[in-house]
Amino acid sequence: MDRGFSNARLIMFTLTLIFFTSACENAAETRATTDPSAVEKNHSPGQPSEEGKIKIGFSMDTLEEERWLRDRALFKEAVENLGAEVEIMAANEDDAKQILQAETLISQGVDLLVVVPNNAEATAAIVNKAHLAGIKVISYDRLVKNADIDMYISFDNEQVGELQAKAITELVPKGRYVLIGGASTDYNAHLLKKGVFNVLQPYIDRGDITIVYDQWTDNWTPTNAYKNMEVALKANNNHIDAVIAANDATAGGAIAALEAHGLAGKIPVSGQDAELAAAQRIVVGTQHLTIYKPLNMLAEKAAELAVKMAKGESIVADRKINNGKIEVPSVLLAPIAVDRHNIDETIIRDHFHSREDVYMVDQ
Known part of the structure; x- marks a missing residue:
């Protein structure tokens, strides 16, 4: 066989192998950056996302009343002022919808979940699901019953x-x-x-x-x-x-x-x-x-606690409220x-x- 021809074939084979290997690596990199599940697996609660920001999930019962529209806006502003980001979903007083929305927030890899429960009992399922994913939960304004809630913040x-x-x-x-x-x-x-x-x-x-x-x-x-x-x-x-x-x-x-x-x-x-x-x-x-x-006080305090807890910082609460299962660490503000x-x-x-x-x- 012609030695020149053999060398040419060897060179072509080597180039083909290099090209194939490079293409596979590029494809893997593309999947890692575009596949949401791949991102979630690499992002643990309590650690900043790839963008370097803590992400807070806010599961709300309703936006039908004037005050809850205020809470949404004030909480979002307060979280963002702390350098974090927030994803907000409202369930329109539907228990099943609120649980489904909370599952969506959990699957998105939020670092902490804040919940305004529609049904104090039904939302215990949200707390359980979040904890299974290693995500802590704050009960906002309304107390979640019969669950290992991590923090409760409200007015007294x-x-x-x-x-x-x-x-x-x-x-x-x-x-x-x-x-x-x-x-x-x-x-x-x-x-x-x-x-x-x-x-x-x-x-x-x-x-x-x-x-x-x-x-x-x-x-x-x-x-x-x-x-x-x-x-x-x-x-x-x-x-x-x-x-x-x-x-x-x-x-x-x-x-x-x-x-x-x-x-x-x-x-x-x-x-x-x-x-x-x-x-x-x-x-x-x-x-x-x-x-x-004063809802600004509630939203700002909740945002502060949420971001600190999402970063793994310890929080000392001055009160405890029994929710039927545990004594929940609580921050209660004074009404007027x-x-x-x-x-x-x-x-x-x-x-x-x-x-x-x-x-x-x-x-």
């Missing part, structure tokens, strides 16, 4: 109920009370009611106050609160002296029912969240008070009672709402 919801009841009993120390509760599936609603009865029970024991109607409100909606208030009015022949409503949405529904019977402004009604509509009702006299919870006497010095001064919007005047 028991104190919210106490502030509502104290303000109403100062106006009506004796009389027939209606309680329009929140959603029974929300543990905050139970904490709120506990705070209300901390104050009311001595009055009840003395016979000064009688609870003539006490009902939960499905999903916290004004429509369901309106129906509850209608039932309460009918059952008591409109003979009611005070209403403690769990939040401003339920207060709005109760006040609409009172208005239909010519009683709006004649019966004091409480609420919470300092929604604009509630602030407007306060200045015109149809709602007596709301509880102001607001009526027409201090509305200017609180929600307006803090730019939570503008004076023009609250008093419904042209700028």
Whole structure:
């Protein structure tokens, strides 16, 4: 055989082998950078992503109420100000959807998960799934029940109920009370009611106050609160002296029912969240008070805790709340009672709402 021909064939074989090996390496590199599963496997919770940023998942119950839109915006801003990024999903009060969305966030490789639960019991499944993936979970504003939650941050919801009841009993120390509760599936609603009865029970024991109607409100909606208030009015022949409503949405529904019977402004009604509509009702006299919870404080503190915990830093909580399974490390912020006497010095001064919007005047 011709020696020259053999050498040529050897050279061609060598070049082909080099080309094939190089192509395989390039393909592997391409898969590593474009295949999401490949990225996830190389990114462990608590370690910055390839972009160098901590990623926080925020699973929200709903964006149907004014306050949750604020929470979303404030939390996102606070996380980004800390140099991290956040992925936000809202479930529109659907338990199954919230669990599915949380699974999506977990599969995306978030470093920590923050949850506003729709159903305090059902969301325990989210905590379990996150922990299996090595991801810690913070319960935001509402407590997840019967789960090994890592941290709970909220306002002191028991104190919210106490502030509502104290303000109403100062106006009506004796009389027939209606309680329009929140959603029974929300543990905050139970904490709120506990705070209300901390104050009311001595009055009840003395016979000064009688609870003539006490009902939960499905999903916290004004429509369901309106129906509850209608039932309460009918059952008591409109003979009611005070209403403690769990939040401003339920207060709005109760006040609409009172208005239909010519009683709006004649019966004091409480609420919470300092929604604009509630602030407007306060200045015109149809709602007596709301509880102001500066959401910027909540969002900023939650963002701070989330980023620190995602980095593996230890957090010391000053309180613990039992969620039915464990004593959950908790950070509880102080709420503020607001009526027409201090509305200017609180929600307006803090730019939570503008004076023009609250008093419904042209700028």
